[in-house]
Amino acid sequence: xxKRKIVDELRHWAKKENRKPLILRGARQVGxxxxxxxxxxxxxxxxxxxxxxxxxxxxxxQDLPVDxxxxxxxxxxxxxxxxxxxxxxxxxxxxxxxxVSMLRYLYEEAEDLFVVCAxxxxxxxxxxxxxxxxxxxxxxLYMHPLTFEEYLRARxxxxxxxxxxxxxxxxxxxxxxxxxxxxxxxxxGMPEICxxxxxxxxxxxLAPIYESLLxxxxxxxxxxxxxxxxxxxxxxxxETSPMEAGKRMKFQGFGNSSYRSRESGxxxxxxxxxxxxxxxxxxxxxxxxxxxxxxxSPRLQFLDTGLLNYYSGIQKQLLNPxxxxxxxxxxxxxxxxxxxxxxxxxxxxxxxxxxxRENSGASSEIDFILQYGKYPVPxxxxxxxxxxxxxxxxxxxxSKQTVAVRLYADKILKQEIDTPGGSKYTxxxxxxxxxxxxxxxxxxxxxxxxxx
Numbered sequence: 001x002x003k004r005k006i007v008d009e010l011r012h013w014a015k016k017e018n019r020k021p022l023i024l025r026g027a028r029q030v031g032x033x034x035x036x037x038x039x040x041x042x043x044x045x046x047x048x049x050x051x052x053x054x055x056x057x058x059x060x061x062q063d064l065p066v067d068x069x070x071x072x073x074x075x076x077x078x079x080x081x082x083x084x085x086x087x088x089x090x091x092x093x094x095x096x097x098x099x100v101s102m103l104r105y106l107y108e109e110a111e112d113l114f115v116v117c118a119x120x121x122x123x124x125x126x127x128x129x130x131x132x133x134x135x136x137x138x139x140x141l142y143m144h145p146l147t148f149e150e151y152l153r154a155r156x157x158x159x160x161x162x163x164x165x166x167x168x169x170x171x172x173x174x175x176x177x178x179x180x181x182x183x184x185x186x187x188x189g190m191p192e193i194c195x196x197x198x199x200x201x202x203x204x205x206l207a208p209i210y211e212s213l214l215x216x217x218x219x220x221x222x223x224x225x226x227x228x229x230x231x232x233x234x235x236x237x238x239e240t241s242p243m244e245a246g247k248r249m250k251f252q253g254f255g256n257s258s259y260r261s262r263e264s265g266x267x268x269x270x271x272x273x274x275x276x277x278x279x280x281x282x283x284x285x286x287x288x289x290x291x292x293x294x295x296x297s298p299r300l301q302f303l304d305t306g307l308l309n310y311y312s313g314i315q316k317q318l319l320n321p322x323x324x325x326x327x328x329x330x331x332x333x334x335x336x337x338x339x340x341x342x343x344x345x346x347x348x349x350x351x352x353x354x355x356x357r358e359n360s361g362a363s364s365e366i367d368f369i370l371q372y373g374k375y376p377v378p379x380x381x382x383x384x385x386x387x388x389x390x391x392x393x394x395x396x397x398x399s400k401q402t403v404a405v406r407l408y409a410d411k412i413l414k415q416e417i418d419t420p421g422g423s424k425y426t427x428x429x430x431x432x433x434x435x436x437x438x439x440x441x442x443x444x445x446x447x448x449x450x451x452x
Contacts, residue, residue, distance in 0.1 A: 004034075023138050024117065026275055027303050046087050060098045066102060101134065124270055142349045146191060147340060149437075178409065178433060188304040188305050189343075190209075193206055240254065240257075242311035244300055248299050281298045305339055357394070364391035372442045378392060378405070392406070
């Protein structure tokens with residue numbers, strides 16, 4: 001099994017004094033069940049319930065008090081109620097609203113029990129049934145496809161992984177790490193895909209798995225939808241999103257459809273709750289608070305870049321790229337960077353924002369605005385000379401910030417930039433593969449400046 005960073009977060013949760021039942025959120029097939037199974041090795045006893053199975057679901061459907069439900073669980077699963085440490089994992093919990101409601105009583109009456117739940121359709125079902133989470137009685141963690149760091153660890157090249165973890169990465173390691181990042185960008189981070197590729201290193205074996213994943217997501221449309229009409233809209237969006245991902249979009253007529261803004265917007269909100277897609281909205285200010293403008297067109301992020309590559313039919317173009325930014329009009333580079341940034345959000349589902357200036361005479365756009373302490377940091381995904389970073393220069397001239405980041409295909413380079421308007425700022429040029437480590441480099445920069 002591929003080691004996942006979220007297991008460390010699960011261990012942190014388990015050590016809390018006032019621990020609450022934990023809901024592990026994430027799209028279908030991102031590895032939630034496998035991660036909990038890895039975590040279960042820390043316990044003397046592990047009980048697994050899958051509420052897609054009627055026998056397990058019926059344990060919660062009989063309107064019994066929580067102590068009687070637990071008594072039945074221990075009995076039917078041949079488990080010892082007196083065992084010192086027991087992990088109870090309730091998978092696919094969305095299949096029983098009564099099980100969701102019981103979480104508050106598990107918190108209040110079974111504090112010695114470690115309870116983790118998962119359900120990729122949980123919020124969708126609760127919204128349909130108009131049932132809310134027991135507020136203040138549960139905690140959340142968020143899970144995404146494998147990050148490049150997780151993929152690199154699974155690649156089982158310890159020397160390369162150790163160099164990737166060092167700050168800064170030495171120049172002599174750049175070409176090898178970039179080659180592996182291209183490999184990761186090609187296949188994506190879905191656990192089953194990664195495991196198959198790492199075992200056989202044969203792209204042709206991956207097609208059936210990609211197909212199976214995409215079919216399962218489109219089949220889920222019937223579960224998301226409130227009726228036949230909405231089912232058609234959701235299915236269309238799932239099938240079209242890989243071709244539209246990485247760029248700004250409009251709800252009206254999405255994917256060359258005749259669907260209106262209202263029905264497409266509702267379908268997108270449902271799919272966001274299932275974490276299959278993510279919509280990032282722009283900000284227009286330079287300082288905090290960074291408030292996304294929901295009146296402007298959002299940028300669409302699909303679950304996984306590997307699925308995007310396969311479904312869009314562009315995998316062959318990614319086999320030997322010199323620069324990701326040269327492919328698909330730069331959208332692959334931006335999308336994989338967005339995936340890496342989004343995957344850093346394990347404790348909360350805080351989506352990255354981008355910046356725009358949209359005037360009749362001119363327009364500018366910054367790919368990402370990240371929060372570093374109390375400062376917004378602009379991040380551009382661009383190749384080429386720094387003189388071409390017109391939007392970034394404009395942003396730095398009109399903001400109070402002094403540090404910016406450019407992600408590109410070359411080695412780490414720190415530059416002191418003079419903008420055409422006379423402003424000065426520090427530009428960290430980082431290779432694409434460090435998208436998930438931007439904060440580490442900003443901290444390193446701060447320490448470096450203090451020691452200068």
